[in-house]
């Protein structure tokens with residue numbers, strides 16, 4: 041297996057194995073050590089890992105070596121992410137190659153393409169119901185196209201991130217088909233209950249992701265005469281990670297994709313990987329152990345590859361996805377900071393940065409070689425419930441959701457409610473960034489200028505907070521809501537499609553024309569992006585501090601000693617002196633600074 045590799049690479053891999061094996065073996069023993077076949081299973085797994093490492097191309101091995109020598113490479117102020125559906129962005133994987141010039145113009149170094157592996161036939165939750173982890177969606181291209189795309193991106197200095205949907209598979213994945221066919225081994229890949237007793241007990245404590253369109257967490261599967269665990273849609277079957285063969289299969293798929301040039305894995309729904317009766321079945325210790333296993337394997341076999349946690353959970357649960365604080369057992373390199381994102385929008389709705397301050401205060405410093413993923417919008421809804429702890433009262437979140445979701449007539453936002461469930465705080469809000477910030481409803485240049493400032497306030501937050509900022513396709517052009525999904529029977533029930541429009545060619549053509557809304561958004565955003573790149577102190581790991589301000593709507597966030605951002609989240613102009621906010625040592629600290637409504641200032645010294 042490894043014999044094919046040059047000696048020095050074999051030696052390096054052996055060293056990495058020696059370094060990471062203790063954690064790897066310990067976690068696997070905790071998870072599966074009680075099984076009689078554990079040692080044979082482990083030997084088999086490591087054989088596969090060795091073989092997959094041995095199959096990495098010389099180019100990828102060289103990249104691994106460079107990154108192993110500079111493990112914080114992705115925390116730099118030069119990193120910028122961009123997320124898009126293949127279909128909507130380029131039409132196909134090959135079409136995405138044609139968009140690289142656009143990505144480069146913005147300085148993008150990281151491209152997250154939403155699921156492009158073979159999805160379920162029919163509705164596939166935007167590709168998040170995967171039928172095969174090893175095949176490209178034939179509607180989007182071929183295996184060769186993926187290789188060409190990763191090579192082209194690598195050549196352009198852009199890392200490709202792909203989803204690894206760890207938590208579930210489509211009900212037409214070979215494992216689910218086999219289970220339905222009566223294969224006992226494959227039935228054990230899932231959580232299967234012949235009676236209602238256990239599901240009913242779990243339902244007492246487990247939440248709901250899609251309470252409107254997919255109520256409950258279990259689906260009756262007739263050929264199996266059983267209830268199958270389905271956290272998300274009924275066609276997405278949760279995998280049973282108590283079965284080691286599930287993990288081994290995922291490891292093979294991950295390393296296989298890494299060998300095809302995927303550099304980052306977005307580990308979808310990571311919080312849900314382990315079920316425990318009496319709990320909400322999220323963020324369980326075993327889910328973290330599984331991530332520690334994946335990290336150790338990546339460190340051994342493909343150290344240039346990054347793992348990104350998609351755990352949409354309260355702030356206090358987030359840091360654990362980087363691994364244990366002592367640093368012995370690492371997990372993901374990157375983690376979505378969804379409470380920061382939601383709190384930014386909340387601050388606009390409330391004209392008060394209180395929730396934002398609370399989230400920032402609850403966000404600890406990053407461990408070495410780790411980074412938050414900061415963002416304004418993504419393909420999903422803004423889920424307000426992650427802010428429960430900071431908001432203290434669900435009614436407060438309901439008011440924010442109302443502000444964006446159409447219930448509030450005084451609002452500038454043109455959003456759409458998502459999965460409202462009676463008796464609870466509203467679940468989420470959909471809408472493009474431009475629509476939610478009021479660009480869609482703006483009448484006249486003055487209103488439009490305000491909407492533009494609101495947008496830049498949120499982008500600015502993602503750029504200065506300390507993490508890797510990621511743009512969502514179309515936001516750079518101020519793309520608005522797309523209601524075409526309502527005419528598509530499969531999509532109409534899922535309002536998230538309102539923010540999943542096809543790339544707007546006309547707006548793209550107007551991007552350098554400041555007399556157009558697209559040109560104004562693109563110009564303003566590009567100026568911010570450029571400025572960020574020139575400020576090393578905005579790298580993910582530079583220290584961050586909040587300064588006390590006399591105004592609830594004013595957020596004063598410092599990075600290091602020499603950078604300060606002031607953001608006015610209100611419709612009122614504000615004025616202040618730096619000496620009033622504990623920045624008396626700054627030059628000109630006694631001078632009055634005026635901030636227009638929704639204005640943002642970046643100060644350097």
Ligand code: OTU
Nearest residue numbers: 165168249272309310350351352420421
């Ligand atoms: C993720 O989402 C994906 O981003 C969604 O697009 C998928 O529908 C889902 O998984 C299932 O694969 O809870 O932490 O809009 O925020 O479902 C995982 C709701 C998730 C999403 C939520 C999210």
